[in-house]
Amino acid sequence: MSSSLSNLMISLSEGEQEEAWLTEAGLARLFDDSLAEEDSTVFLSTLTRTQAAAVERRVTSLQQTLRRRNRQHVPDVRDIFRPPKETELNVEVAFSEQALTYRDDHQKLTASPNSPDDKLPNFKLLRDKTGQTRIGDLSPQDMKKVRRLVLVEMTALFDTAGIDLKAHKAVKVKTKESGLFGVPLATLLDQDQRRAPGTKVPFILQRLINHIEEEGLDTEGLLRIPGAATRVKTLCQELESSFYDGMFPWQQLKQHDAASLLKLFIRELPHPLLTVEYLNAFLAVNKLPTKKQQLQALNLLVLLLPEANQDTLKALVEFFKRVIDHQEKNKMTLNNVSVVMAPNIFMFKGFRSKITEQQEFSMATSTANIVRLLIRYQNLLWTIPKFIVTQVRQQNMESLKKQNKDRAVRKLLKKITTDKPSDKAVPEEGSQGFIRVQAPQFSKISMAVQLTEELQAADVLTRFLSQDSSVTVKREELCLYEIGGNIKERCLDGETYMKALLQLNPTAEWVIKPVKPLV
Incomplete structure (x- = not known):
């Protein structure tokens, strides 16, 4: 198939492949400082060693190509990087890191592409108290970060197995x-x-x-x-x-x-x-x-x-x-x-x-x-693996820290805090064992919820619906959202343990609203 497929695609020329990959990963500034793109430092600071190695390989390859073309020297980016059971899927550790451990252990097991239906393993995700995140649960801003991280992680996973992915651009049809x-x-x-x-x-x-x-x-x-x-x-x-x-x-x-x-x-x-x-x-x-x-x-x-x-x-x-x-x-x-x-x-x-x-x-x-x-x-x-969501949270926090270094931004944040004293209520209530759940689209605008070790997002929705009889939206059409702090917006899995999530994101707000309709 590959030879037939190649006839319909044009291979990217030397250097073009690396440039296209770095651009898609949001790292174009690593080879062109003149580009008006967001700072790459925050993104790079959250990468794992295998993800960083994948970026480094492509930057190094591009550097060599550019030197051969006698173009300007590209700065070396190496200094930027921060140096279960078989059927259980660990989504807290990067897949490429797991693959590196597997490779280093010199295991000889190989996959069998044609194994019978009943021989496929019954893989299952290890449950996480902070809840699973599925496609569609995150805001567009965070999904953009997810996509960039996933591109780097996917490439790192194949790199670890010694598989070189050749990119192509399609012929216009x-x-x-x-x-x-x-x-x-x-x-x-x-x-x-x-x-x-x-x-x-x-x-x-x-x-x-x-x-x-x-x-x-x-x-x-x-x-x-x-x-x-x-x-x-x-x-x-x-x-x-x-x-x-x-x-x-x-x-x-x-x-x-x-x-x-x-x-x-x-x-x-x-x-x-x-x-x-x-x-x-x-x-x-x-x-x-x-x-x-x-x-x-x-x-x-x-x-x-x-x-x-x-x-x-x-x-x-x-x-x-x-x-x-x-x-x-x-x-x-x-x-x-x-x-x-x-x-x-x-x-x-x-x-x-x-x-x-x-x-x-x-x-x-x-x-x-x-x-x-x-x-x-x-x-x-x-499902979006937890380690990717964790890296998104880290990026959001790093970006916030960088913003806070700017005095003008600090003043603006102070003014906002002064204008909206209610924003302080969330961490204070949380520290006393309560969270305040907002529901601005319904008649019961908000309610205080006492936290227990076993309280889940689904329980919060049940309590809200029992207290507001005017809600005509079906239970399955509602979602409890985690908003702000180290995430832009996230629709919570019903089995999310609220106390564990509050510890992960103590300054978040909690809002009940309808899920966007799927047709």
Whole structure:
């Protein structure tokens, strides 16, 4: 596949790859001081040794390239850096650090990409009292920091295994500006969001999935047996012309035809669902030595995907899991679904037309393991590891310290404190065993909550709803948020222990408000 794929992409020239990587990580100032970008020192100060080594390698490589080109000397950045059970996922220690320990222990165990469904380990996250953080729980400002850290961590993880990730830039593909099939994901969502703001997954994909489920998931060979090619082509044309008008005859659509349309939709995307940028990294997951490291790499790669790709991929793997749940009737096991769907997910419009059926079969075999992991461990992969959230908290605190060194900022903060004396109430109440929970969007604006060792975020929501009968929002649509201190904003997992979190972020405010609606 790699040679065929390379024909459709242009390798970045010497030096360009390092520059592009450093720029994406928000570290462009390390090679160009003239750039008006935020100071990199705070970001660099929170990196682990393996993450720092990944940055250092690319800066060193770029330095050597620039010297060869007789360009200006780039300052050496080395001085900037601060020098469980197998089935349990430790998310408190950087994955790359864990991989380094594994490598140094010279363990000989290797991953088996084609192990049977029932041989995949039952990985589980070690529970943390301060709660899990999932994609969508953090503010856009903190998610920007997450993405930069994840890029460095993902690269460090592959570096530790001796895997060199070659970046590519996609050749421009002619795309449609409207319609359903062969339309860029962002364009599809834009046209759907004009009809229903907040839409996360294209309407056409949602409708096809709903239709298949409404008609029943017991159909034997679902996703594997194709619909008649000529009929599917006709149906595709009918959908293009009548989907948004509501005139498409869904009641006449057969299961295998609907499944073929779903696969066609994914294949016809002008750019791969896993993105051209990270497709090689997804493929390289198979080269990592253990299933745990493969899972950790996929976790990081999912976090790196654009939001639209994350949401659409999640909708797909959740659907695949529901298909597999009916395997006694439809005969579609995890392995069967993965082998069938892998070529659709890893190929895209321009690529598919250039390979033979034999190459497509070979590709299905090599990529099925990755799709199996995406389906099997989907509940883990859309979680932000605690060590990344911890680094975000450290960056926020370091940034605050730097701001406080500026006298003008200190005066402004003092004025704000004077104007808003209630801000002091949170740490004072917390020290007395209470927190004050705000609910500005509801009639009961705030309430004091006594802390105990066992009090969880879900308990706070229960207490609030029991005291304010005027709230018409459903329990599952509400969230208790941690706001301020060392985090911008975080929607709390219901099993978060409030006393433990208060110790981690003593100056935070606690606010109950509706979760942003997911369509």
